[in-house]
Amino acid sequence: MADVDRTRKLLVRTALVTSSTIATLVGAQNLALLDIHQITSDPIAVAEPTAIPTAAIVSVSEGATVMQVTPTIEIVHAAPSVTILRRAGQAGPIESVSVQPASIQPPAPVQVAPPQPVIVQGEAPPPVIIQQASAPSSSGGSSSQTQSSR
Amino acid sequence: MIASTTFRAMGCQVEIKLYAVGADAILSEMPARFDALENQLSRFRPQSELMQLNARAGEWVTVSAVLFENIHMAKHMARLTDGLFNPLVLPALIASGYDRSFEQICSRPVTASQPANDWRSIELNIKKSQVRLPANSAIDLGGSAKGWTAQHIADHLADHGACLVNIGGDIVVNGAPEGLPGWQINIADPDIDLDLAAVWLRDTAIVTSGIDYRRWTTADGQQRHHIINPRTGEPAMTDVLTATIIHPHAPTAEAYAKAVLLKGCRTGLDWLNSRWQAAGLVVQQDRAVVATTNFVSYFQERFTQ
Numbered sequence: 001m002a003d004v005d006r007t008r009k010l011l012v013r014t015a016l017v018t019s020s021t022i023a024t025l026v027g028a029q030n031l032a033l034l035d036i037h038q039i040t041s042d043p044i045a046v047a048e049p050t051a052i053p054t055a056a057i058v059s060v061s062e063g064a065t066v067m068q069v070t071p072t073i074e075i076v077h078a079a080p081s082v083t084i085l086r087r088a089g090q091a092g093p094i095e096s097v098s099v100q101p102a103s104i105q106p107p108a109p110v111q112v113a114p115p116q117p118v119i120v121q122g123e124a125p126p127p128v129i130i131q132q133a134s135a136p137s138s139s140g141g142s143s144s145q146t147q148s149s150r
Numbered sequence: 151m152i153a154s155t156t157f158r159a160m161g162c163q164v165e166i167k168l169y170a171v172g173a174d175a176i177l178s179e180m181p182a183r184f185d186a187l188e189n190q191l192s193r194f195r196p197q198s199e200l201m202q203l204n205a206r207a208g209e210w211v212t213v214s215a216v217l218f219e220n221i222h223m224a225k226h227m228a229r230l231t232d233g234l235f236n237p238l239v240l241p242a243l244i245a246s247g248y249d250r251s252f253e254q255i256c257s258r259p260v261t262a263s264q265p266a267n268d269w270r271s272i273e274l275n276i277k278k279s280q281v282r283l284p285a286n287s288a289i290d291l292g293g294s295a296k297g298w299t300a301q302h303i304a305d306h307l308a309d310h311g312a313c314l315v316n317i318g319g320d321i322v323v324n325g326a327p328e329g330l331p332g333w334q335i336n337i338a339d340p341d342i343d344l345d346l347a348a349v350w351l352r353d354t355a356i357v358t359s360g361i362d363y364r365r366w367t368t369a370d371g372q373q374r375h376h377i378i379n380p381r382t383g384e385p386a387m388t389d390v391l392t393a394t395i396i397h398p399h400a401p402t403a404e405a406y407a408k409a410v411l412l413k414g415c416r417t418g419l420d421w422l423n424s425r426w427q428a429a430g431l432v433v434q435q436d437r438a439v440v441a442t443t444n445f446v447s448y449f450q451e452r453f454t455q
Contacts, residue, residue: 081423082416083446085347085431086439093339094347094439 152327153177159184160296161194162318166303169327170311184299190216191295193240193288200291204240208285210275218279221272224294227405228269230425234412235405236380238267238283240290243378266380293408296320297357297400304400322355322400340392340433347431349448355400359407360392360433361385377411386412389434393418396429396448406430415440 085094153173156165159181166180190199199217213221224237242264271284283289291298300315304322307313312325314333323333332352336345340362349356361377377386393410397403406428410418415432419442422430429445 081443082419083441083443084438085441085446086437088434088436088438090437091339091341093344 155180157181157184160188160192160299160317162296164318165314165316166307167314168307168311169313169325170307173310176307176310180303183303187216187295187299187302190214191220191291191299193290193292200289203281203283204288207283207287210273210280210282212278212280215279218274218276218281220291220295220298221281221289222274222276223298223401224289224291225269225272225274227294227401230402231405231409233269233380234409235293236266236269237289237291237293238269238272238287239293239378239380239383240288242266242380242383243290264383266378266383294401294404297355297402297404301355301400320355320357320400320404323351324353326352337394337431341437346433346439347449349396349445351396351448354396354398355403356394356396357400357403357407358392358394359404359411360390361388361411362391377408379412388412388414389436390415390418390432391435391437392433394431395422396445397425398427403428 086092151171151173152167152169153176154165154167155177156163157180158164164180164184166177168177170176188195188198192198193200193204195201199214203211203213203217221237224235227235228237267284267287271287272289273282274280296317297320300317300320300322304313304315304324307315308324312323312327314321314323321335323335326332330350332350334348335351335356336348337358338344339346340360359377377388378384379386388411390411393407395403395407395410397406406422406425407430410422410430410432412418413421415434419430419432419440422428423442423444429442429448431439431441431445433439
């Protein structure tokens with residue numbers, strides 16, 4: 001008899017613990033749902049909206065057709081691949097038709113005319129002559145250098 | 151200090167130039183070095199290692215490192231050109247009458263030609279340095295050995311200084327002469343004793359192959375030349391007279407030159423444009439000159455000095 005009572009007590013306690021645990025879990029879940037509902041219903045004040053890049057969500061359903069996502073690449077020759085250097089029937093060296101580098105000329109130097117000397121004539125102050133001696137001349141060495149680089 | 155030497159080897163004129171201290175002594179060893187390489191690679195020396203290998207076609211044969219490297223490279227060239235360069239073209243070449251050194255060719259009737267064996271049937275065992283040729287076949291390194299030798303010698307001389315190695319028009323240059331942007335290489339006009347153009351090169355190779363030379367007439371009056379189409383076994387029918395190729399690797403340049411010859415001018419140059427680091431110039435049989443666009447840039451190098 002004692003064993004039967006002990007077993008019965010154990011079952012009752014186990015049932016109590018289990019039911020209280022389930023009740024706790026259900027209650028906690030309900031509270032959490034309430035919180036979520038409150039959060040989504042309350043507008044959130046955001047100082048400045050920022051664009052957040054998000055990955056595209058691909059919905060995959062069973063039996064969906066798999067699309068080929070790799071594009072077909074077509075290589076197109078943008079430039080001519082061969083150069084005719086001499087026509088049929090001609091003779092002699094082809095140097096005359098060879099491509100020579102384009103002559104690149106640096107821009108002409110800006111001609112900065114030195115300001116006219118300011119001569120102030122007066123009695124008290126002596127004449128002041130201001131001359132910009134370092135200004136480049138239009139007929140200076142850089143011009144001839146440009147010629148030589150052609 | 152520049153030194154130069156010229157001598158005859160591999161059936162053509164060899165020219166070597168070297169900027170280096172003690173260049174004379176270095177170059178004096180070159181004829182013997184070429185002779186040793188010919189003893190390994192020539193099909194015109196009956197006792198050469200290559201001819202001994204050909205005599206044992208169908209068997210595994212242990213070969214020297216030089217011969218193994220050349221055969222390995224020849225297979226690679228065949229792969230690069232989809233078989234248009236084929237080291238097994240020798241039987242067809244012999245059938246065509248080119249059965250001895252070109253200086254000794256005499257007129258004799260042409261025998262029936264046949265396509266060359268598949269180059270893939272050459273078997274290599276790299277660990278044992280062994281080669282097995284397909285039975286009843288023979289290998290000819292005439293289409294690649296000159297380029298390989300020029301590259302091999304130039305790479306060796308580059309340790310000493312700027313150099314140029316020219317083996318019958320297969321040219322490898324390393325470095326540049328003092329004060330110059332490169333070595334000036336003149337491309338000969340196949341018709342007249344003038345240069346077609348000049349290019350400036352350094353650290354690369356330039357090779358010309360053509361049907362304008364090594365031509366002969368057979369006893370039955372047929373005009374033959376030494377560029378054989380491996381797929382037919384016949385001398386190439388092409389609109390290309392000469393093909394000049396620039397490429398950093400001389401044997402590759404040789405293989406590409408033959409491929410362009412066999413493909414024809416436009417198809418060949420278009421194909422060459424898809425090859426890495428290759429540039430080509432073709433003189434057609436009608437004497438038109440066409441080049442890949444990147445070849446033209448080599449004309450400009452002179453202006454950079």
